[in-house]
Amino acid sequence: MTEPTTDSDILPLQEDRLWRDDRWTARVIKNEEDDGWAVEMTRHGDPEPALVGPWTMGRDKKNPKPLDAPAFSTLVKTAAEVIRRHEQQLHATLNKSVTVTARDDRRVRVALSIVPDEDNPTATLTAYDDADDSELASVSVSPAFKLTASSASAWIESDYARPR
Template sequence: MTEPIDSANPDTPALQQDRFWQDRGWTARIIKNEEDDGWAVEMTRDGDPEPALVGPWTMGRDKKNPKPMDGPAFSTLVKTAAEVIRRHEQQLHATLNKSVTVTARDGRRIRVALAIVPDEDNPSATLSAHDDEDDSELASVNVSPAFKLTSGSATSWIEADFARPR
């Protein structure tokens, strides 16, 4: 077992064993694959309650035990797991933040945005209108998190002089 310094937290020594690596803010754990006779690897970011990535792991030469973890494999797994988290965060952001740009009666282009704040006890959402030319805010109102932002609902809100939609 080697113990280089963890680059994410220089005070924490990395832990590198055949089936368990902890370094750079990540933990790789090689586990028995419950689905078949093989092995799997799970990658968990420090502080996260569950793995960001679980995938198959290569068998060793004896065809019974897993191949030991090594530096290049760990680095590849860190990169892959970080990408999975990044894509999940992008998808969540896209789900919670929507916008459409419409043309008002006076010919102005107005961008209408819906920002949802998920909360188990009290979710909320804000509908806002911005001048497409200079991005200045024209109006902002609280709406239900279930509000459906479409070109039609945005145009109706603008034509109602930004009165809170029902």
């Protein structure tokens, strides 16, 4: 039985259609959609490429242009940015907050944090004093809970009773 490959086992490689460093692999592949070429960038340990895009034809107009250091560096930066944007979008989807004014004129920030899980997703609604960021209350809610200014205000006015 072979051991799984770890990042420390991955050796750098620099071939015309395959470049690899300690974190990324760039592979030039035949473009399935036309007669051209594509390049895929995969972060080590990820199941799928972070980036797949068109690749330039070589001078003979049949074969792909070979990978080189500047192209690999640009591809790494682009793929890392794609991953960073995806992570930011996921974070924004799972973490929302609104700030409302309570009856006592105190500003309260209400945050909804969802923990995704295929079998049992959870969510927590938390109120913070906007002045000093101290926690005022926290309750479990359905991951389907819709956080709006009016739902936050209603929760505060109920003395932080768990919303239905």
